[in-house]
Amino acid sequence: xxxxxxxxxxMKFLLHEILNVAELAQYEQFSEVDVDLxxxxxxxxxxxxxxxxxxxxxxxxxxxxxxxDDGSVTTPxxxxxxxxxxxxxxxTALPRDPNYGGQGLPGVLxxxxxxxxxxxxxxxxxxxxxxxxxxxxITVGGSPEQKQTYLPKMIAGEWTGTMNLTESHCGTDLGxxxxxxVPQPDGSYKITGSKIFISAGEHDMADNIIxxxxxxxxxxxxxxxxxxxxxxxxxxxxxxxNPGERNGVTCGSIEEKMGIxxxxxxxxxxxxxTGYLIGEENKGLKVMFVMMxxxxxxxxxxxxxxxxxxYQNAVDYARDRLQGRSLTGPKNENGPADPIxxxxxxxxxxxxxxxxxxxxxxxxxxxxMHEDIERHxxxxxxxxxxxxYLGLLTPVIKGYLTDMAMRTTIDCQQIxxxxxxxxxxxxxxxxxxxxxxxxxxxxxGIQALDLVGRKLARNGxxxxxxxxxxxxxxxxxxxGNENMAEFTSGLKEAKDTLTQGTMWLMQNxxxxxxxxxxxxxxxxxxxxxxxxSYMWAKMALVAQAAIDNGSNDEFYSNKLITGRFFLKRMLxxxxxxxAKMKSGAEPVMALAAEAF
Numbered sequence: 001x002x003x004x005x006x007x008x009x010x011m012k013f014l015l016h017e018i019l020n021v022a023e024l025a026q027y028e029q030f031s032e033v034d035v036d037l038x039x040x041x042x043x044x045x046x047x048x049x050x051x052x053x054x055x056x057x058x059x060x061x062x063x064x065x066x067x068x069d070d071g072s073v074t075t076p077x078x079x080x081x082x083x084x085x086x087x088x089x090x091x092t093a094l095p096r097d098p099n100y101g102g103q104g105l106p107g108v109l110x111x112x113x114x115x116x117x118x119x120x121x122x123x124x125x126x127x128x129x130x131x132x133x134x135x136x137x138i139t140v141g142g143s144p145e146q147k148q149t150y151l152p153k154m155i156a157g158e159w160t161g162t163m164n165l166t167e168s169h170c171g172t173d174l175g176x177x178x179x180x181x182v183p184q185p186d187g188s189y190k191i192t193g194s195k196i197f198i199s200a201g202e203h204d205m206a207d208n209i210i211x212x213x214x215x216x217x218x219x220x221x222x223x224x225x226x227x228x229x230x231x232x233x234x235x236x237x238x239x240x241x242n243p244g245e246r247n248g249v250t251c252g253s254i255e256e257k258m259g260i261x262x263x264x265x266x267x268x269x270x271x272x273x274t275g276y277l278i279g280e281e282n283k284g285l286k287v288m289f290v291m292m293x294x295x296x297x298x299x300x301x302x303x304x305x306x307x308x309x310x311y312q313n314a315v316d317y318a319r320d321r322l323q324g325r326s327l328t329g330p331k332n333e334n335g336p337a338d339p340i341x342x343x344x345x346x347x348x349x350x351x352x353x354x355x356x357x358x359x360x361x362x363x364x365x366x367x368x369m370h371e372d373i374e375r376h377x378x379x380x381x382x383x384x385x386x387x388x389y390l391g392l393l394t395p396v397i398k399g400y401l402t403d404m405a406m407r408t409t410i411d412c413q414q415i416x417x418x419x420x421x422x423x424x425x426x427x428x429x430x431x432x433x434x435x436x437x438x439x440x441x442x443x444x445g446i447q448a449l450d451l452v453g454r455k456l457a458r459n460g461x462x463x464x465x466x467x468x469x470x471x472x473x474x475x476x477x478x479x480g481n482e483n484m485a486e487f488t489s490g491l492k493e494a495k496d497t498l499t500q501g502t503m504w505l506m507q508n509x510x511x512x513x514x515x516x517x518x519x520x521x522x523x524x525x526x527x528x529x530x531x532x533s534y535m536w537a538k539m540a541l542v543a544q545a546a547i548d549n550g551s552n553d554e555f556y557s558n559k560l561i562t563g564r565f566f567l568k569r570m571l572x573x574x575x576x577x578x579a580k581m582k583s584g585a586e587p588v589m590a591l592a593a594e595a596f
Contacts, residue, residue, distance in 0.1 A: 002313045002426035004054040006046035006116045007361075009555060012039060014362055017542045019369045021108060027376040029104050038109060041094075045113040048089065052082050053120035060123045060262020061429045064254075065203070071250035073202040073264045079124055083205040087157035092128050096135060100151035107375075108368035111301060115361070118305030122433045123262030125305075127160055127200045129298055133291040134161025134212050138231070141279040141287030146231065149241055150210055159208040163291055164195040164232075164268060179215040181230060181275060191215050191232055191275040194252070194267065197440065201266030202234075202251035208243045209234040211268070212291065213275060220282050229284030230275035248273035259432030293394055295441045297367065300397035303405030304360045306434035307412075311353040313427065314412035317419075318346055340415070348569070349411040355566040356408055358559070360401045362535035367393050388463035392455050393531065399447035399521075400528030402437040409434045448520035451527070452505055464502065471495045471534055478537075483544045487537040490567040494533040497574050501526050504582055518588040519581030526581075529574045536563040 015021045015038055022038070024030040056078045063076040086092060095110035096102025110132075117125040135154050138146060153159040170176035179193025191213055195201075202209065211232040220226030235243035252267040279287050318341035322332065326342040340346050367390060374386035413420035413427040420427045438444050456464060471491060479488045501523055509516030540563045543556040 001058060002309070002430075003316070004050055004057075004120050004309050005312060006042075006049055006119070007308060007357075008042055008046050010358060010361065011042055011112050011115075013539075013542075013555070013559075014365050015042070015108070015112065017546075018362065018538055019108065019365060021106060021369070024106050024369075024372060024376075029098070029376060030106055030372075033106060041105070041109060042112055044089075045091070045116050048086070048091070049116035049120035052085055053117055053124055056082060056124060056262070057121040058426060058429065060121065061259075061433075062261075064261040065264040067202075067251055067254045067264075071202065071252075073204065073251055073254065073266070075203050075205055075264065076262050079262065080205045082124065083127065083157070086128065092131070092157035093155050095132075096155040097139065097151070100147065101155045106369075106372045108365055108372055111297075111365060111368040114298065115301050115305050115308075115364075118302050119309040121262070122302055122306060123260040125302075126260065126263045127203065127205060128157065130163060130200050130295070131157075131159075131161040133163060133294045133298070134210060136294050137163075137212055137229075137287050137291040138278065140290045141229065142231075146276065146278065149237070150231065153208070154210060158206060159210055160200060160203070160206040161210045161212065162198055162201055162268075163288065163295070164198055164201075164211050164213040165288065165292075166195060166197045168194070168196050177214060177216065177227065179213065179270065181215040181217045181228060181277075183217065184274075187276075189215075189217070189230060189275045189277060190272045191230055191248075191270045192272055194269050196267050197255065198266045198268045199263055199440075201264060201268045203264050207235075211249060212278070212288070213270065214284055214288060215275070217281055224285055226282050227284045228281050229278045229287050231278055232270065232273050232275040236274055258435055259429065260436055292441060293390075296394050296398040296447070297364070299437050299441045300360075300399075300401040301364055303402035303434060303437040304357060304364060306430050306437070307353060307360075307405040307408045308357050310409040310412035310427065310430040310434075311350065311357060313430075314353070314415040315341075315350060317425075318350065318415055321416075323417075346415055349408075349415055351562070351565045352570060353408040353412060355562050355570055356401075356404050356532075358539070358562060359532035359535050359566060360404070362539060363393070363531050364397060364401070366535065367397060385466055388459065388466055391458060392451075392463040392467065392527075395447040395451040395455060396524060396528050396531060398441065399444040399451075399524050402434070403444055403525070404528075405434050406431075406438055444524075445521060448524040449517065451524050452509065452516050452520045456502065456505070468495060468499065471530075474534070474537065478541060481544075483548070484537070484541060486564060486567055487540045490571055491533045491537045494530040494571060494574055497578055498526050498530040501578050501581055504578075508584065512585060514585035514589055518585040522577040522581040526574050526577045529571055529577075532566065533571055536566050539563060 022034050025033045059078060060076040066074045093102045094105050095107045098104040131154055138150055154161055167177050181189040181191050183189055213230045213232045214227050215230055216226050217228050232249055233247055236245045236247050238244035248271045250269050252269045255265040257265055319339050321340045322335060322337040323340045324337055326338050331342045332338045370386040370389050374383050377383050409430045413431050416425055416427050419425045475488045475492050478484045505516055540560055543559040546556045
């Protein structure tokens with residue numbers, strides 16, 4: 001049975017020593033945020049994730065969800081009770097608006113808690129996770145009446161939420177959707193159509209499910225310009241705004257999936273279901289993308305969460321499994337063999353996973369901190385910078401982190417040898433669950449195209465120029481520090497290489513768009529590597545300062561060791577990505593389609 005231990009020490013290091021989350025107390029909504037409060041929340045979240053959610057992870061994988069003849073769905077044993085514990089302890093309300101019953105705490109703190117829940121039980125964490133995105137969409141696009149009707153119950157966890165985009169004939173290209181909306185005399189709409197891949201589309205854990213559905217109003221323009229967004233509750237609300245008559249929405253089937261079996265991923269059928277327009281007609285994508293952007297950062301976090309739990313179990317196994325002798329002589333002289341953690345190739349896989357996890361966690365939390373500042377600061381230039389960074393880095397967090405997490409979870413499975421291929425050890429589940437993160441909420445190839453096609457050029461390239469200037473300033477400030485030399489020089493190299501790639505795209509992507517398309521994933525990985533280089537430099541600075549000030553805590557020395565591994569063994573990949581990108585589209589597109 002696999003285990004999970006929340007990386008509380010590393011989380012506190014990031015929240016306090018790197019980000020100084022307590023500084024958010026300067027904003028009125030966060031006035032009560034201090035070190036003690038943050039620590040208490042992180043520690044309690046760790047207990048909930050370790051003691052309540054983690055034991056249900058294998059249960060959910062083995063049992064899956066059950067659809068009944070009436071279209072209802074039963075979640076795996078223990079899920080409903082765990083969800084009630086989550087609700088009773090207030091975890092669903094943590095970062096939400098106090099005007100609707102939320103606790104109003106920083107989003108960066110929510111990200112830390114969500115990471116723990118995802119590592120412990122990814123399938124379970126998706127139920128409240130999708131609700132958070134729906135809450136944000138209603139907050140941004142809903143009318144005052146809609147906010148008052150839906151947000152308090154969703155924030156309290158009494159109702160959950162979903163997002164309904166995909167249809168069998170259209171995924172990323174939403175302009176092809178066929179679900180229709182017919183206006184009614186009372187201002188509502190009748191929604192008819194079918195949606196697929198709907199996470200948490202039907203379940204038994206909440207009193208109501210609030211579906212956010214993309215549909216086309218009769219007579220609306222074709223393509224994405226004619227798409228509207230609707231609230232479609234599972235149960236219509238009665239005169240007291242409580243769940244009443246069943247709406248015309250049912251679960252047609254549960255998808256048979258490779259992983260995340262504990263989550264009810266449904267085919268949802270809408271048959272004259274009553275829906276309510278959010279925002280303006282034909283402007284639905286604008287609101288839905290608010291939800292999607294939050295979901296994409298959440299998916300990056302999911303990749304990180306699976307990589308973290310896979311790493312922990314691989315370390316435990318590598319310490320215990322005796323196999324062969326160290327190349328430099330026996331390390332377990334009184335035993336029949338040495339533990340496999342002495343072997344360099346096992347160490348390589350563990351170190352790559354550890355370096356990704358710690359660097360990726362820093363990037364994820366750093367981005368979340370910028371979102372908190374963006375929402376609450378009155379400084380227009382600072383808000384602009386935060387918005388720029390979030391736009392630029394969201395595709396990287398989603399695409400790069402999940403690409404790498406797939407690799408690291410497989411490496412952790414590899415450490416088990418044949419046992420990793422056997423279900424009873426649990427490593428297969430981490431690989432299977434991590435796989436979806438590369439696909440949903442916009443496949444990673446789409447993230448890369450979004451990055452090079454839209455995000456780089458946005459506002460004249462201001463986001464990347466601002467980030468590059470910030471990196472330059474960091475390097476200039478610390479390059480005289482001998483103990484930081486490896487990190488500042490590595491960061492400068494990463495930034496300069498990324499600049500070369502950006503210039504190549506500017507010069508060659510316009511003349512032949514296939515050049516940008518063929519190199520987009522490589523560029524996304526380059527920006528991912530450069531971003532992690534910056535995070536590692538920031539972490540190294542703090543760790544080195546702690547050592548210089550007399551700390552004997554091995555945490556700091558181990559942080560520097562892991563950072564140096566990243567610089568020497570992982571960062572060099574940035575040059576390979578640049579070389580591949582510079583080869584252009586010709587080797588990718590040369591073979592005729594008929595020849596495949």
